[in-house]
Amino acid sequence: MNQYFERRYIIGGIFITLILILLGRLFYIQIIDDRYALSASKNVIRQYIQYPARGPILDRNGKILVTNELVYDVFVTPKEIKSFDTLEFCKLLGIDRTEFNKRLAKAIKYSPNLQSPFEKQLSPQLYASFQERLSEFPGFRVGPHPIRNYPDSVAAQFLGYIGEVNDNVIAKSGGYYRLGDYIGISGVEKAYETVLRGQRGVKNMMVDSKGVQKGSYANGEYDTLAVAGEKLTSSLDIRLQKLGEKLMKNKVGSIVAIEPSSGEILAFVSSPGYDPNLLVVGHNRSTNYNRLNDNPYKPFLVRPIQANYPPGSSFKPLSALIAMQEGMITPQTTYYCPGYYTAGNRRIACFHGERHGLVTLSSAVAESCNGYFDMVFEKLINRNGPKQTDTTFTLWRNNVAKFGLGGRLGLDLPSEGTGLLPKASRYDKMYHRGGWRSSTVISLGIGQGELSATPLQLANIEATIANHGFYYKPHLIKSIGNREIIKKEYTIKNYVGIDPQYFEPVIDGMQAVVDHGTAAGSKIPGIIMCGKTGTAQNSHGEDHSVFVAFAPRENPKIAIAVVVENAGQGSSWAAPIASFIVEKYLRDSITRRPSGIDPERYMNANLLPDMSRYISQQKRRAQLDSIKKARVDSLKKAAAIQSAAYKNKKPAVSNYLSAIKRKDDE
Template structure:
């Protein structure tokens, strides 16, 4: 009897143990390990992301600057892959076997059960023969349609920017919106307006059977979401002006920025050298980027907002306006220019002997002496001992023009330029050991001043408006409703009374009519401008020209910088005049040969470390070189012998002359 009860408890214990094990296993399978749930799910459902088309970007006349091109990403679900002709598959998608193995291994590590990208951006032509065979011959692979950017006019690369795969930092920052393989704006407008341009992704859920054959939408599409295309952007750029600017800057380093003064809209945004934006789209983007990044002329640098240049003489009208506002000078104030200005023990040269010079003449002739006197009076208005506070006050007035401060244009990585503080000179000269003569180079836009081309163009827009500007911007409207930001319709006053602009603008008109930029004059259009020759410690000076036109009711303000171009009148002024006339008239009246001369000129300096090639000497060259060397040695010996002979003769003659001189000397009494 007791044995019976013992066996019963043993058997019961065995059954309870088995039940606990089964329950634990079921708990693990259903709750802890989601692998089986995923297998079951993906045996029935497949979620396909419907990528929206990015918003197109248009110029101010709604001509396309960037559009979309249909491509396909080849996706793979490793667990569903069955034996197939690997070499044939590689041939169809344009990769080798080693590349295929590497990609498939990466997909397995990501997830055996989830689809990931095997090969990106297969063209429509490439996908066509693959599409017919995908379902029957290549199990576990499918194509996912998406779009990439294409640029019909291959222009405005720095303005537009480019897109690329989202990196880990961008994925983490997005809060789960982006996933590996997604595209995101990397630079330019593509980056700044990413949330507007990207649109909203859609999801399609498909039913598949055990053979991975699609059986239509899951639940009749009840759980599907439609993709929403990105908003279109209407930019302020004039594509005609942009293309002409890029053409004129071929084989030159520099920048062109043109602004409509009445709105602050940027009409041209040229950075040179540039690149074809199509190089940054498609499967070769990585290789193309690497080549551009190694280019010694830095085509990826966005010069209109990232390059810093001393403004040179283009800064003089601004200095004159501040002096007028402060009551330091009047339009009739004169100074005498003797071809230089003496600042302590330092002499600042002037290009001309201007004589007695007033403000208008000083601007027209770009008189360094005049503006050195003006700056000296500005800095010493409160006495030499208060120069620190005076410089701070002057800096604030300069900053109001948008000089030395970010203008917050809708592009990333903008530089703010530089206007020095007193602390800079304390470090350079010692505390309280510097005066106006120490910083006199600021008077003519040199020294420590640094500005971007965008800032220079904005100063011209401010002068054109007689004392105010609108925040410079590149996007006129967003979406079909053409939404415009209110911050772009607010006037920004620079603190200079309107009456003081008249004499400055008179001088700027004289610059073009009969001054330093007379060759930039446009018949029938009154243009006001200022040339600048910016000192460059690393080579030839930079050519600068700033202007606006017409004088009354200005339509365009422009800044042109040509590195290593020399005088502002040589290159920058003609380029600006062609753009101004094109914008106002639609054509260029200057002789075509003159325009082509500018276009075809190559002003690129030798790249760093460049050395002229050494030609290998032929046998004839070697014989000729040896013959020349022998002749040179003979001539050297002959010349040396003659010099020795002449020297000896000279010594002998001198000795004879001395003897004769001594012979004819009268005898002294002591000798007698």
């Protein structure tokens, strides 16, 4: 009996404990925790992505190259759409019903339950009117989205552009990118995407059954703030960039300027360029992109790192340095130039057949004597006898490669080219092994033949000469955020294997080029500029105008390479343009040259090559493609008919196929 009463108290205690627990939980839910109260009365929680502003990009002096401005996009969640006036909706956004259905189908394909972009970049007026009527269109919402803005519209190929991610990018991102996100497509925007993009945030909002926002969920306790991308400070000098782009207007070519003491790129001009604002994501972006992409002058080609040019005479100082290091010549080595050089059974003329007479190393550089440097090249290649041509050529090539030719310099931009520094195996294939000699490839000694370089590589050679034997890898970004952070590889001296003593006689000749030689017209009063003109042969038209230089001679501050395509001699166009850039950087002004040249003439000149032949070829190619497509379509149709005839046991259509073939042959 006593045991019965004891069990009764135990069971009763258990029930009382459970009741107290349930009452406590109910009190917590109703009084302390407001999550359930907030979800009541048909209210639901929606998560809205908060897009961060991409990091701004500045020039070396803190001037803004790229910033952001706020626009508004329309988003749709297909599952939440209810019946509404579709025609009024389309009228409000300025689209037709077909376009509405196309966009909605795309959103459904992405996810019926997740929001995706429907319309981008509403104007402030349209945003205001649409926001007022938003409750009439359940399933749609408007959200802010920062986009890029380029205040000075310069350096498009350097900065690059952003675009909306595609399915492939989303799949490869491991879940980071979503439909409607933007990503760097080219230039710095691509190279530093992870730094610039920032971190998305999430805002939880309460909305009623009509989709009208009722306030922040839990007072924002579960929201995450968007984190803006970090600021990038570039090495670019916007003063030089603007001047360079003006000077190269209506011309095809490139300007690259480097600070020799650091490898920082001061100017990065690719011409023709374009206004980067044309590729800001929006209504006209696709049209603008197609127009630029179809431009025969190829504005999307990043010429400083992707275009290849024969170095021409700008290569001669490098040849002299290697020859001195290898003991083949001295600064006192002379050569008598009769206006040509004889290599084997070939006679190679100096430029315009000029007779330079007796020249030394320095005077040969100053007067750009082809014969002297042909002689230097043959000494280098023939030193071990003709049977060792392959081996000695490879040694020569290896020495040239130390200056950065024939390979990527490691610039912090995507898609850098290598130029072309031919290997012995190339000539073995062309002439068979043992079937070629120094005279076969003699044009390499004066920067012609199969040799080619990017403008960046040419400028880097000048930085190497300015530094008397080493260079820092060229780069474009000085710091990230407020931290002076650059890659370690950009702080290391890269030696080219030439003793410093051999640079002075070469630099003497380069100074003479500007003081009283081929570039005398570009001499800057009060500044000693050392340079070398080049006239790079071009099999497709007028020769390219090339000029490379550094200044001042003592403690150089700038090294530069200028290429103007189809413009003739280096002294005519490339040298004056380079001199204006150099003086602008050193003095922040441009003085009148004793020769009388001034920047306005070069800014206003139009040297764009005639592209009518190119356009005709493009049209002809398009016609051939159209004919080919028509042929394929006809054959597919015939095959389908034949297949159907076979299945139905009808007569074969071989006569039809024969007729198509005869028509195609005609």
